[in-house]
Amino acid sequence: MEKNIEVSLLFDFYGELLKPSGRQAVDLYYNEDLSLGEIADRVGITRQGVRDSIKRCEQLLFQFEEKLGLYKRFRELENGLDEISDTARRIIDSSQNEEVCKLALKIESAASDLKE
């Protein structure tokens, strides 16, 4: 079963909407990097059961994003904030005015805080 990097990103976003058992399996597989067999031993179901549960959760995560699109929207916001930071940095580099530099630093730091 191939791991899809997008699943871990969507899991961070929508994981709380999954049922606890599925959420645990996805977490162990994607974040703790356990094998299907190890997860099966840990939670006391078959390897195939774990696999099915993870597959179902993956589908749900993609469905949540298809319906809400909030992950995409956040990504766009983050990219926009990066651009704002870069532009603020260019102001700092090209201005001798102390007040202007202070304001540009304020923007740079606000943009970086918002990304967290």
Added chain:
Amino acid sequence: MEKNIEVSLLFDFYGELLKPSGRQAVDLYYNEDLSLGEIADRVGITRQGVRDSIKRCEQLLFQFEEKLGLYKRFRELENGLDEISDTARRIIDSSQNEEVCKLALKIESAASDLKE
């Protein structure tokens, strides 16, 4: 039944996760401003049925936000972008440097685009 302004905001955010029938009832009640009786006539169930359905959906919307907190996070991002816009505007007002003003305008416009 009192209308809660927060419900319409959460509905914009998470409405797609509701079942179609509940989503329709909430939409007609909160966005189209129909009465419970009018919705009952429109969808062919009892007034009490409409009321129950809306109540259930309201609870679900609050649960989604409790679990994911994405609406709160977006609000914070929007407030942060407003602050960035204001600060960029202060740079424009206090600098004579054409290049600096151009960069600050770029920030102001990026922050406003990102809010949409």
